[in-house]
Amino acid sequence: MKSLQADILHGDCLNVLRRFPDEKFDLVVTSPPYADRRTNTYGGIKPERYVEWFLPRAGEFKRVLKKTGSFVLNIKEKVESGERHTYVLDLILALREQGWLWTEEYVWHKRNCHPGKWPNRFRDAWERCLHFTREHHFKMNQEAVMVPMGDWKEKRLRSLGKNDIIRFNSQVGSGFGKNIANWKDRDLAFPSNVLHFATECGNKKHSAAFPKALPEWFIKLFTDPGDWVLDPFAGSGTTCVVAQELGRNSVGIDKIEEYIELARREVIENPISMFEKPSKYNGRSKKTL
Ligand SMILES: C[S@@+](CC[C@H](N)C(=O)[O-])C[C@H]1O[C@@H](n2cnc3c(N)ncnc32)[C@H](O)[C@@H]1O
Numbered sequence: 001m002k003s004l005q006a007d008i009l010h011g012d013c014l015n016v017l018r019r020f021p022d023e024k025f026d027l028v029v030t031s032p033p034y035a036d037r038r039t040n041t042y043g044g045i046k047p048e049r050y051v052e053w054f055l056p057r058a059g060e061f062k063r064v065l066k067k068t069g070s071f072v073l074n075i076k077e078k079v080e081s082g083e084r085h086t087y088v089l090d091l092i093l094a095l096r097e098q099g100w101l102w103t104e105e106y107v108w109h110k111r112n113c114h115p116g117k118w119p120n121r122f123r124d125a126w127e128r129c130l131h132f133t134r135e136h137h138f139k140m141n142q143e144a145v146m147v148p149m150g151d152w153k154e155k156r157l158r159s160l161g162k163n164d165i166i167r168f169n170s171q172v173g174s175g176f177g178k179n180i181a182n183w184k185d186r187d188l189a190f191p192s193n194v195l196h197f198a199t200e201c202g203n204k205k206h207s208a209a210f211p212k213a214l215p216e217w218f219i220k221l222f223t224d225p226g227d228w229v230l231d232p233f234a235g236s237g238t239t240c241v242v243a244q245e246l247g248r249n250s251v252g253i254d255k256i257e258e259y260i261e262l263a264r265r266e267v268i269e270n271p272i273s274m275f276e277k278p279s280k281y282n283g284r285s286k287k288t289l
Helices: 013-019 047-064 087-097 152-158 213-222 238-245 257-267
Strands: 006-010 025-030 065-075 101-110 126-133 194-197 228-231 249-254
Touching (some): 006 257, 013 249, 025 047, 065 101, 228 238, 249 257
Parallel strands (some): 006 249, 101 194, 228 249
Antiparallel strands (some): 101 126
């Protein structure tokens, strides 16, 4: 059986990725530094320079991504002088010009977002997970992320109307239709594009780590066991840890040495969970790293 790899590499992802061949990866899933005026943060990229900074890196992500692959970008614009900055919107347009398809936008709803009071808005409880692809046809394992039907099933499917037992085409001319009766005897449904994950606070030594559930959902959806996952802004290595747990190969890159050490400890020296939940690993044995 082929062994899995999990490499944590130090440097600017722009330079590190130049060592990789074209079309190596099946999925790029990442949360880059958000635009920030504070030069002492690990990003320190000013909002008005963000697109210019991001594009050459995105060019490398595109080169190393397979044609059937996906690029998931977790990002959120900040408030500046009382209004949302538009740099994420500008980035989406620039990425499309670079040749990416803006295939979907998933909303990460932060279930445990802390309460607060602001004069002109409410607490910010969501972030974008922008889904870009190279082609219209890409790998997508929809069954891998199905969810329980939920309580609505009993009420909605108890008495079906005449438009529920036939394929009922959308009345807004979208070309889509649905047959509600098809779902009557099923326990699982496809999820929506709103993902409800709690933020994880606590044990990590990285201030901006995302919860494991986030890369886990996209890795299951867009890759198969043995595929290659890249996180070019790896931080504490969350993506690589999850990739490892799910039996995928991974590469994580970060420009800060301290995070590299943290990620290497998480990914390579702490593969304990692989033994704790063997069913998650799709029958693969412990890999050599
Ligand atoms: C939002 S954090 C990622 C956190 C990560 N998702 C986790 O769960 O720990 C962004 C990371 O990008 C890194 N970074 C910033 N610029 C970089 C660059 N040019 N190349 C590689 N890493 C970079 C920062 O050091 C930081 O750790």
